[in-house]
Amino acid sequence: MSFQGFTDVDQLAVNTIRTLAADVVAKGLAPVAHVLFSRFLNFNPKNSKWYNRDRFVLSNGHACALQYILLHLAGYKVSIDDLKNFRQIDSITPGHPEVGITDGIEVTTGPLGQGISNAVGLAIAQAHVGAVFNKDGYPLVNNKTYAFLGDGCLQEGVASEAASLAGHLQLGNLIAIWDDNRITIDGDTAVSFTEDVEARFRSYGWEVLHVTGGDNDLNAIAGAIAEARDNNAKPTLIALKTTIGYGSLKAGSHDVHGAPLKADDIKQLKTKFGFNPDESFVVPDKVADFWAKKAEVGEKANAEWDALFEKYKGQYPEDAAEFTRRLEGRLPDGWEKHLPVFKPEDAAVASRKLSENILNALAPHIPELIGGSADLTGSNLTRWKGAEDFQPPSTGLGSYKGRYFRFGVREHGMTAICNGLAAYGGLIPFGATFLNFVSYAAGAVRLSALSHLRVLNIATHDSIGLGEDGPTHQPIETAAWLRATPNLEFWRPADGNETSAAYLVALKSVHTPSVLALSRQNLPQLEGSSIEKASKGGYVLHEEKDADVTLVSTGSEVSIAVDAAKILQSKGLKVRITSLPCFITFDQQDHDYKVATLPGGAPIVSIEAYSTFGWAKYSHEHIGIDSFGASGPYLQVYKKFGLDGEQIAAKVEKVVAFYKKRGGDIFSPLDTAL
Amino acid sequence: MSFQGFTDVDQLAVNTIRTLAADVVAKGLAPVAHVLFSRFLNFNPKNSKWYNRDRFVLSNGHACALQYILLHLAGYKVSIDDLKNFRQIDSITPGHPEVGITDGIEVTTGPLGQGISNAVGLAIAQAHVGAVFNKDGYPLVNNKTYAFLGDGCLQEGVASEAASLAGHLQLGNLIAIWDDNRITIDGDTAVSFTEDVEARFRSYGWEVLHVTGGDNDLNAIAGAIAEARDNNAKPTLIALKTTIGYGSLKAGSHDVHGAPLKADDIKQLKTKFGFNPDESFVVPDKVADFWAKKAEVGEKANAEWDALFEKYKGQYPEDAAEFTRRLEGRLPDGWEKHLPVFKPEDAAVASRKLSENILNALAPHIPELIGGSADLTGSNLTRWKGAEDFQPPSTGLGSYKGRYFRFGVREHGMTAICNGLAAYGGLIPFGATFLNFVSYAAGAVRLSALSHLRVLNIATHDSIGLGEDGPTHQPIETAAWLRATPNLEFWRPADGNETSAAYLVALKSVHTPSVLALSRQNLPQLEGSSIEKASKGGYVLHEEKDADVTLVSTGSEVSIAVDAAKILQSKGLKVRITSLPCFITFDQQDHDYKVATLPGGAPIVSIEAYSTFGWAKYSHEHIGIDSFGASGPYLQVYKKFGLDGEQIAAKVEKVVAFYKKRGGDIFSPLDTAL
Structure with a gap:
């Protein structure tokens, strides 16, 4: 990192964010956003998909105006006009960040708790891909994942699930920064959220740091982020004390949470921060220059990485070819031929078992296929032969090279993590549970579909056919929900050929998630079925x-x-x-x-x-x-x-x-x- | 409590549970179940709906064979034949506990995390109803809520949400007993669940106790439960170390989690516990006598309560009449006439605002209507004029008499808590969020419907009509899901009269939950609408x-x-x-x-x-x-x-x-x- 101490330009840059923010209704976090983007985040705005970039997730997605401002300043394809078009129809600056719409957005956030859970997935993805492809002297994949989150995200169960698993997995590459402003829409967090968040995260196995001067103390912010970045043993939560609407006349009040600032308030705020109160959407030249230099740093880092990869190609040609294939999202040639084909005279088999056979057949040939179960491995039949668990090596239970996940009884967290795994690129994740409990993950399933992520949900025990467990476990309404969801394939195969077809189409649907509904009970092989026909x-x-x-x-x-x-x-x-x-x-x-x-x-x-x-x-x-x-x-x-x-x-x-x-x-x- | 120290009969009673359990595939918790039911739980098996009974929730519902055994021993309408018919079609002993099917079951459990969240609702209900009706010398409603839960429940986000709120609300009447056997279906919890659970619960504001001798030490178990019962300042988690399948040859292994014991194993287990290995479903006379005496204690307690209520009637006739009305589930006479009626020339109003007007109109007349929002009060418009918050008095923010809830950003927990509130009896709960985020609560919404609970879900911002927040917040598939759910009313009113009709029918649907989908934007009053017509x-x-x-x-x-x-x-x-x-x-x-x-x-x-x-x-x-x-x-x-x-x-x-x-x-x- 070529930037050292903070100067007046930094302060000006922070104030630029603050005044732009007032124009675009953002509400806080300017200093930490500045420090993170200017001093820590490794990215190339000219090549926003550079694989080894640091990932940034805005889990409190309602603060996206701030993210759009930073993307603009940092040189992504977000113009001042785009900022002016915030929340307008067909703009690239919608009301919450949407991957695929805006350059530099990694995951779609807004529904609270999802972003931080996606970040856990992104961090797992780095740990895994790094473990597979890095070699001595070739730290090909070593990026960090940073997430901002608010009090709302911390209250959501999905975030609790993902955070607990992140602690278990010792994800030292994950840094979450909590906007600890004690304000939610209902007012002071005292009305409903009085738990000791720091103690909770420590109980999960996280490191917890705090910064009291979140409104102004750039050095303290940078110090905490540096400490978190350098802690490779545990994920870190930085509790950053901030004042919501800092600079506004209504600073510290939940009045600023939901509504834009009044015109008078914006003017006094701009004056306070040394800007012309009568001008809008201003980026001082010094600040523009500052960010141009940062962009050059990013371009250079990307170029150095390209050079490293060229050398890697020479020394490890097979790994390099495989790495390239995965990044390009191409499935290995001929993978389909491993899909089992059945004749009517073949034995009756439960489709969950057919699925297991397919995983056994495909797993050796599609190494980017990774996944696991929400504590139902023996029922979902998702652990293929020879699978290794994804576990911190210190547990003695597996390694980060492992492709099989023990998600725990955490369906919602599992699916949100799978979204992060898919968003990272180069991986095809699956999660498994009973079909009835896919509903627990509804918030994340919807975001798989909206975000065009190829996530497979292996959903066994798919009907009353599960028998004795009874109505609490028998889906009735679930298929209708999933069939009504746009861009989601709900497959319910009838026999072996149809199960192969379901996997065939699901894996080829690069921009579409799937739910594979599979039976507990045996199903006969049908006269008249074929993979080709069922694929329609x-x-x-x-x-x-x-x-x-x-x-x-x-x-x-x-x-x-x-x-x-x-x-x-x-x-x-x-x-x-x-x-x-x-x-x-x-x-x-x-x-x-x-x-x-x-x-x-x-x-x-x-x-x-x-x-x-x-x-x-x-x-x-x-x-x-x-x-x-x-x-x-x-x-x-x-x-x-x-x-x-x-x-x-x-x-x-x-x-x-x-x-x-x-x-x-x-x-x-x-x-x-x- | 007339029972004192533990004797040989207690040990025999525990062993009876263990041997019955082996016959019915239960797997543990016999000692704590015996101690709780015999020494602590206040209930009358001859009148299982006695209002001031202690509530017992089996959050790890897959262990329901144990609960059926206890219900049988304690004298509820569960026979030995019912135990023999465990998980058989049309039996009263289904694969997971279902309220309404089995005498003595308070809430339907099995989907993990729900039961403990329902228990939070049951505890809130007691605190509220007690605060409203108890008088000096008349502790009319002072029951406790006890819940068993396993490692699975603790991993679920919904349980985290509810437990955090329970801590905030200082629910001293709630005692949760964690079956700390470190085994889930995937094996040892070491594979995915290594957080410090006790520290987590302390961070929520719970008291945490532990018992190491959960397999045998009746005195230690009783001591911990007594301490928890007498702690009125905080909810208590008792971490009870147990061995899964204690007594079986496979004790301590996850092999016993999913499958029944083998015949040989059952025989050696019975021999070990002093029973005839060739007999099944045996309850020794001494044990039957023991439970008959306990039943008498319950009948006596119920009779004493009836006498207390008679005295109460004399001294507080109006309160007694109101209490009786609520318990009988009768809405106040003429409440419907407070529903607003509209003419076509009336102004256009958003249906969320129409809903607010209805709550303002009804809240004073239906005091059992209680509820709140998952941190969207100002958007859902659910806080009626003059509402008091339900809060621990020490916060200075309200009291337990308060009827308005600050659920925090915890949609799933909110709905599961509402299920508990409804299951308690005498209350009509509602929870509110955006329609799109009702999906976060899918697991609990389904259980409202399956359990026939009158829970109202006020779901505003019900379509693309919410505008700028964009696709992350705009429901598309949600209505199909809710309409496909059996026994659930999904209302989407078009104007004022239809909104009144929706509330009319929802409140009259005693055994059916409702989702009221309400607009953010204004809607004109329609020519041709009426409450009566829309009610169809x-x-x-x-x-x-x-x-x-x-x-x-x-x-x-x-x-x-x-x-x-x-x-x-x-x-x-x-x-x-x-x-x-x-x-x-x-x-x-x-x-x-x-x-x-x-x-x-x-x-x-x-x-x-x-x-x-x-x-x-x-x-x-x-x-x-x-x-x-x-x-x-x-x-x-x-x-x-x-x-x-x-x-x-x-x-x-x-x-x-x-x-x-x-x-x-x-x-x-x-x-x-x-």
Whole structure:
């Protein structure tokens, strides 16, 4: 770092942030943002995706105006006009930071607690990739992860989960800076948040530092960050005492939390900080020069790293090629050929077990595939043969090279961490739990989708088919939620070929997360399934000319639909069977294919052990469970809810009779105007 | 308590639990369960709903066999045959404890972290009801809440949130007993859970005690519980060192976590504990007698309480009448007449503001209505005029009589606490946050519905209409999830009358939770709305004979549908408009009413600023948002997504033309066979 002591220019730079902030409604943290970005963060604004850059996460995403200001000053592609367009439609400065929208934003934040949990993922990613690729004399990947967070993030359970795991994992590369202003929207934290945060973080295994002069003491701030950066044994929380709205007439009050400053207040603030009260969006030349120099430092660091990597290529050509492949996001050639293929005569297998077989088959060939379970390894069947645990070496339980994660009973933290792992680049993370408990992680699942992150959620025990654990563990509404989420693939494969298809498409969907809903119970291999057909998201499993009815189903119910069809055929009815393992993938097929898969002319009846909500898009009549489940041996539970071949066949007969009696046209539900 | 020192009978009773447990696959905690139930818990098994009973919560619900055994021994309506039917279909001993299924179960547990959070709610409820009704010499409501929890619960974020708040609230009536066996499903907690739990709980403001002899030392266990019970200043965590599967050959191994003991192991265990290895489900007479005496103690305590309440009635007749009303779950006579009624000429108001007006109107008349916000009071508008905060008196910020809660930024904890408040009886709790962050509480929302608890979720900023905060805060998939959840009312009122209707039905739905989705932006009062009509969940807002099209919409989009209808009418089209504020309530109306509300003969087009997923049940064509939202002034965001009158009218014209061209019958989507 070529910058040394703080000078008047630093103070001017801080005040520049403060006055810009007043123009753009930011509320604090100017000094620490200045110190971190100017003295510590290793980045190249001209190449914002440089892999070994330090990662910065604004967990208190509502303070994003501050981040946009720093990105502007530091030379990223954020202009003064972009700052002026803050929170305007189609601007690159939306109301909360969004990855992919704004140059230099690492992860999408705003929903509290997510950013700090993503930061744990980013830090894990560095530890892992560094352990895999660094060599003596080649510290290829050694970046740090810095996060700002507020009182709100600290109260969120997801942050507690991630912080506890970060302590366990001894992530010395993680530095979190807590804006300790004791103010939240409801007012003083005294109304609800009086715990001893520092003691809590120490109990997790973190180092805790504090700075009392967060409003002004640049040296103290720098000293704390330097100490945290140099502590490689533990993650560090820096408790930074600040005054919300420092400089404003309302400093220290929660009035400044939610609303912009009044015009008079902005003027006095600018005057106080030595700026012209009648000018807006001003960056003094000295400050611009200061940041230009910092940008040069970043460019130089990037160039030095490039040179290092060139040397690395010479000495470790295979590692370098592998490193490059991963960074470019290319899967290894021919990986698909390792996906198991099944014939109808093969044994019945639970799809969670099929998933285990796939992980066993793929893990050796896709080394960037990493993941684990929220304390359900033996049930989710996610630990492939020969996996090593990702653990601090001192535990004797694994190493940072390990690719298997023990997330603990922390579903929400797990998924938010996976988002950070995916955002780091070069990794394909998965997390596993029961499908019903993916809901615990809803806040993070949504952000996987919004952030276009390829995160796989392996969700076993996917229905009443789990049996005895009962309704507290049996998802009913979960599929509807996930299917309604934009940019999320919810897969519910019916057999071996469909499970392979689910993995095939999920892994190829570079910008889309997936949930793979897998059965606890055995499923027969279906006549008519194939990886290719299932990869379309939906296909005709069994065609029948002039069918009297189409049965459409997913996952473990497809074979029950086949049972029902046999009974119906024995009664002289012609039955088409369609399997629909992934709605969103099916929706992307062309219109003719879709209508041929779910044609008009005869009623279509859906069969699924979930809420029927949402099925009307694909079927005229729906057989499902619009109540909660029940505890018992699974075949009895299926029977209780009318989901066996006989009861379904009886209902379908009723359906066929109803439509015959009614007469009139039966159009495909997909034959619509919009 | 008439029981004194522990004798041989106690040891026999413990061993009875252990051998029954081996028969029913329970795995530990026999000694503490015996000590707690026999020496501390105040209950009357003949009247399990006695209001002042101590509450017991098994947060590690997978250990429910133990709880069923204790309920059986203690004299609740759980027979030996019920124990034999453990996890069988339609038994009263399902795989996890379910309130309403089994006598003596207070809350439904199993999803980890929920039970301990419910226990915080139960403890708050006691503190509040006690503060309101107790008088000098009349400790009418002074029960304690005891919870068992395991390592899994301690790792869950929801439990962290609730425990932090419990510490802040100084809930001296709460005693949590941690089964500190260091084993989870993935094995030793060393793989992921190495934090200092005791230090963490102290940081929250809890007292922490520990017992090393959890497998055997009844006196030490009793001593710790007594100390915790007598500490009224703070909640207490008792760390109880136990050995999982104590007595089994596999004691201390995680092998016993997930699977029943082998037959040989059960035999040696029974022999070890002095039982006949060839007999199952044995309760020695001495043990049965022991529990019969304990039951008498409970009956006597209940009778003494009844006598106290009789005296109370004499001295405080009004309080006694009010207390009785609340316990019986009757709302005060005539409360509905305080609901505001609107005319079309009344001003446009945001529905979150309408909700505030309703809370202002109802709060004085429904004193059992209590609740608060997850740090969004000023945005959710949930604090009614004259509300007092629920706070420990020592803070100077309120009292336990207070009915308004500062939940902090803890959505999941808030909702789980509300479940506990509702389960206590005599209270109607609400929690508030933005609709998008109700998802953070998904695990608890599901349990409100499964447990039939009247919990109101006030969910403001319910769509892209929140504007500038952008896609991280704009729900898209949330409505589909909530509508697919059984026994949950998702209300999205369109104006003042509909908001009143939503509260009317939600408060009258004694066994059903509700989510009230409310707008940030102003909504006009609609011509054609009324409380009565909206209470049906759906109704024709504007009828038109031989309509060319029906527009169906909810909430803030109904007035946009009205705009679109005006444009369409100006072009000569006849437009029916249907408002559908609550699907599940509408579904409960009779078939003819439903078909009249959404009739066939012309296409039905839905208009809603959410995912269109699920609308096909009610409409042929759907206008919505099947992507994430955008940051900007809200009218511009609506325009960007095609949701203004003009763009909708253009699409509807296309729809009408499509159906005319296609010809054929247009049936009501509600005209189905099943």
